Amino acid sequence: MTGFSTSDLALLLYQAAQDKNRWPVLVAALQETANPFDDDAIYRNPAARRELLDQLLPHISQALDMADRFESQAVSQNLLDRTLEMLPMGVALLDDELNIIMLNQQADRTLAEHEMLANHDGHFKINNREQHKLLHHYIERSLEDGSSHALMLSPGNPRSVSLLVCPADLVKDRDDNDPPAVTLFLSNPDFQSLIDEQTLTDLYRLSAAEAELTRDLIHVYDLRSIAQRRQVSELTVRTQLKSIFRKTETARQAELVSLVLSGLAPLRGRESVTAKVADDIGESTGLRYCKGAHGQRLCFAEYGDPQGVAVMFCHSVRGSRLEVPGGDSVLRDMHIRLIIPERPGYGDSEALDERTVDDLAEDMRCLADHLELPQFHLLGYSLGGFLALHCAARLGDRISRLGLVSSLAPPGKEAGKPLKGMMRLAVALADKAPGLAETVLDHMARTILKNPRRHLGSSVDRKLLAEPDHQERYLLALRESCRQGSMGFVQDLQAVARTPLPEPSSLALPVYLWHGEQDGQVPADQAIQLDRWLTNSELTLLPDGGHFFIYSRWPQILANFVAE
Numbered sequence: 001m002t003g004f005s006t007s008d009l010a011l012l013l014y015q016a017a018q019d020k021n022r023w024p025v026l027v028a029a030l031q032e033t034a035n036p037f038d039d040d041a042i043y044r045n046p047a048a049r050r051e052l053l054d055q056l057l058p059h060i061s062q063a064l065d066m067a068d069r070f071e072s073q074a075v076s077q078n079l080l081d082r083t084l085e086m087l088p089m090g091v092a093l094l095d096d097e098l099n100i101i102m103l104n105q106q107a108d109r110t111l112a113e114h115e116m117l118a119n120h121d122g123h124f125k126i127n128n129r130e131q132h133k134l135l136h137h138y139i140e141r142s143l144e145d146g147s148s149h150a151l152m153l154s155p156g157n158p159r160s161v162s163l164l165v166c167p168a169d170l171v172k173d174r175d176d177n178d179p180p181a182v183t184l185f186l187s188n189p190d191f192q193s194l195i196d197e198q199t200l201t202d203l204y205r206l207s208a209a210e211a212e213l214t215r216d217l218i219h220v221y222d223l224r225s226i227a228q229r230r231q232v233s234e235l236t237v238r239t240q241l242k243s244i245f246r247k248t249e250t251a252r253q254a255e256l257v258s259l260v261l262s263g264l265a266p267l268r269g270r271e272s273v274t275a276k277v278a279d280d281i282g283e284s285t286g287l288r289y290c291k292g293a294h295g296q297r298l299c300f301a302e303y304g305d306p307q308g309v310a311v312m313f314c315h316s317v318r319g320s321r322l323e324v325p326g327g328d329s330v331l332r333d334m335h336i337r338l339i340i341p342e343r344p345g346y347g348d349s350e351a352l353d354e355r356t357v358d359d360l361a362e363d364m365r366c367l368a369d370h371l372e373l374p375q376f377h378l379l380g381y382s383l384g385g386f387l388a389l390h391c392a393a394r395l396g397d398r399i400s401r402l403g404l405v406s407s408l409a410p411p412g413k414e415a416g417k418p419l420k421g422m423m424r425l426a427v428a429l430a431d432k433a434p435g436l437a438e439t440v441l442d443h444m445a446r447t448i449l450k451n452p453r454r455h456l457g458s459s460v461d462r463k464l465l466a467e468p469d470h471q472e473r474y475l476l477a478l479r480e481s482c483r484q485g486s487m488g489f490v491q492d493l494q495a496v497a498r499t500p501l502p503e504p505s506s507l508a509l510p511v512y513l514w515h516g517e518q519d520g521q522v523p524a525d526q527a528i529q530l531d532r533w534l535t536n537s538e539l540t541l542l543p544d545g546g547h548f549f550i551y552s553r554w555p556q557i558l559a560n561f562v563a564e
Contacts, residue, residue, distance in 0.1 A: 006055045013056070013063040074280055090186030093181050096143055098124045098136060110186050114161055116153040117186075124184070126153065138165045141180045148456060162187040200260070205247050209427060213240050218257050227531050287321075290370040293362030299348035300341040301369060304331025309562045310376040312364065312393070313340045314384030315477070317489050320347040321479035323381070325470075326554030334558055339376075341367050343387075345488025347480045355491050355497045361394035368398060379403040379561060380549055382522070383492055386410065390495075392509065393502035401510040403561045406519060410501045411528040458520030461546035470551040502533055511537040512561055514553070516545025 016022040019265045081126025090107030100122050119123045126132040138149035146167045154160040163422040197211040215522040216226045227234040250256045292298040294306035301321035321340045331338050344352035376441055380388025380433040392399045465471045511534050531539040542549055
């Protein structure tokens, strides 16, 4: 056997389980040792190949279990950190010398803005000598006996800040090797400004106007001033206030303010990028279903203009019905009706054992019949492009034109550079050991969701997905694709390895290809060879494009694709 020994590979597996930066080294080692695309000794000797997999399988299983434990710990800590960031108060972790170990955003803001406090080169400082000494004393006592102590700065000042010294384990899991430390809570001098009107509405069943009035009352506005600011009568304001008292079971303004400030309304929700992206995608029709060729449940979604040009989209291997790179508004403006079916095993589509490309083509025919589409355009992205090519060859004149973005070429059209990196290994595993491939791909999905940029193949892709909107669109589709695990992904990869090349005569329709010259997953050579093989194709190469350029060029791709 050439390449790395089994013990070498096992060691790399355990290293990758502890440090995800070691994955590229592991992948390269596995490829060198058992590369299915090279005519090496192991490939010619299936028994040796099986022996290698059998020897590695226990190590892979243990390494994945180890990685899951590390991942679980990291997720728990990440959840705790996010929770601390949502609190309407500052939280700091200090050692016995008042050195800052950790600050949440509110604590950092308070130190920067309050005249009595400062972050002095990583050292927590009160700008009052006596109070600074008192805080140091409180920290020493808390470390000695686990006690808690409070200290107020600038009493009587509207922007006064209270400090509470507590044992460190209130907010952090700590072990014997950690340095002595305490948790310091800082009250927020702008606490009242954090009141969230939507939370008031949800908690107390207030109307939008009543929630706004409640927030104004907490800011100590009188009823006359509120009426003037809102340009309504004082009688209207008093009527709304009576309704608020009734719903909150209070009788006076002071009781109402006390109730709100002691409740959950100050935990102001921040609108996430994901929420904005999901809203922009605008899946107004919700989940839709039809029966596939084998009677299984097929889930799909529609976007854009219901009366527009019908385009069916084959999503990528980490995509789903939510893979809409440019949002719904672009589609409406261009009068495009985008239809995205989820392949069996993805999202909410029922899994289908041993499915083939023929099954996918027949599912597409069933969906087109269900939607009463005699003809439609077909667009495929990444591995979805490979599948779209084969489906178009089988569906004949049901497809009016075919578009392939960052697409894999069928076997036999891979002249030049072969598949790269993890995709190359994934195809091999899916073909020879699908159960193992599913386990590995499930783990990969979790690591990609945690840090998507780390697993991209080129610097241009890392830069593109650094933009929050693009990254969240990608992750939104990815999360849904993994709902049932990764067997749908595995079956797609099996199709790459097992589906024979279609006849060129079956693809005489117009074919449009777009590919990035800096694609780190599917080399541009594949698109060039595919363009030469097709009889009626148009290739657009993007010098600065990676594998994910579809997220930044979506409108241009669509405009070119549907143009008469």
